[in-house]
Amino acid sequence: MTILVFGQSGQVARELQKHADVISLPRTAADLRNPDHCAELIAQSSASFIINAAAYTAVDNAENDYHDAMTVNGSAPAAMAAAAAENGIPFIQISTDYVFDGKGDSPHRPSDPANPVGVYGLSKLKGEEGVRDAGGCHVILRTSWVFSQFGNNFVKTMLRLSEDRSQLSVVNDQIGGPTPAADIAATCLSIGKQLAQGQKNSGTYHYSGTPGCSWADFAREIFRQANRDIKVHDIPTSEYPTPAERPLNSLLDCSDLENDYDIKQPDWRAGLKKILTEIGAVE
Template sequence: MSLLVFGRTGQLARALQRQEAVTALGRAEADLLDPAACAAAIHAAAPRAVINAAAYTAVDRAEQEETLATRINAAAPAAMAQACAARGIPFLHVSTDYVFDGSGDRPWREDDPVGPLNAYGRSKLAGEAAVRAAGGRHVILRTSWVFSAEGANFLTTMLRLSETRDSLSVVADQLGGPTPAAEIAATLLRMAAALCAGQGGGTYHYAGAPAISWAGFARAIFAGAGRDVTVTDIPSSAYPTPARRPLNSRLDCAKLRADFGITPADWRAGLSAALELLEA
């Protein structure tokens, strides 16, 4: 299957390239600040399907750069989706749990009311709306707490901090599902094949299981890596950030299971695999 992927060096883009022979476009080939260039790249490549694995993900910086974040996370996907719709090409777009306000104590379903707490979430929500408005066959895959052995993410940050510190205070009142980038990539590839066969489409959730807090995830990382680091639970109020984070980031993945037969991975297995790669 001929797949065009926007993104080359991010966690998800790298995972896609390891699993499938895709054409991955970096900034030099398609700058997301230039939506017209993104559309032109699709028309030039004429692939069977397109996956947008690129995004502005600097959550805190987005509070001062919302216009920039929205151009990358909404205007560029809009142009991609419109180009795909014009050519009858399926388009797969990755979104986030941050489109929700994090209230309540149950996992979020796809049809629950949205209400992002920060600029990043607003930019991603605008991207979702633009993809739907394009009118083509598409998938919007919301995910959460993405991690892998490479790039900047919670796993690599915790391991870096553990090199110089033997104790850390980590937020314990935010709950979610850590999600291995490799499993998101595998899910997108399965969904792309289904879309090309005329099956499925719409908005779906995919997040690792079971749900855990950031503090709990940190403990699992240090245990798996054999690092002797003490983790102290703290509330979000004790670790203020420019962008508010949702307390409840859990995602209900039943629709994905029902429509595509895809069951979210146990993040603990993904963590073990990532740690093995880091130790290799």
């Protein structure tokens, strides 16, 4: 089985390379700012299924970089999905909780209306729409609060800041499900194999870690597991302004994925323990 992955250096892409024999395309080989070229690569491929793990992920920068964000996250996945559909190849698109506005306190279902509040979320929603419109066999997998041993993420930021501080102020009114990139990779591989074997239909699904928590609670668990005596002070989002608005509620209802694919939500605390061990933060 041949698995083609767009992306090589991102968190999920790195985990896919670590856990499976995949053909991983770096930006030099597949620049998503050139959607037509990405589509050509798929047309020339004999892949069993395709995973798009590449994206424009600089949420704040996207506010002033509309064109690139919309091209990479919107136009490119649409072109890729169209080429995959034409060649009969299942296509998996990784998306985000940012397609929602974050209102309410209940987990968002896949069928809930999307209403992004920033350019990043809008660009990812455009990509979702393009994948669906392509009409091929596909799964759109929305996830949230991704972390791993690779790249830049909340876990590594907290550990870095705690090196020379005894106290940190962390937002406590944004709630979500931290999700290990390794579990996202495993889920994409499981979905792809089932799609390639013709066992499942297309659809949009949610996949995030459990239990839900705030960023402040996430930080406390990081320091607890890393045996670091750091005092975390809860602050509201209003005291930590950013160029792009963040959804206050990033909880995702993942029941459809469990019902259709028998894939359960991961306990992010177990994933955190593995990652802290991998990066040498605990023995």
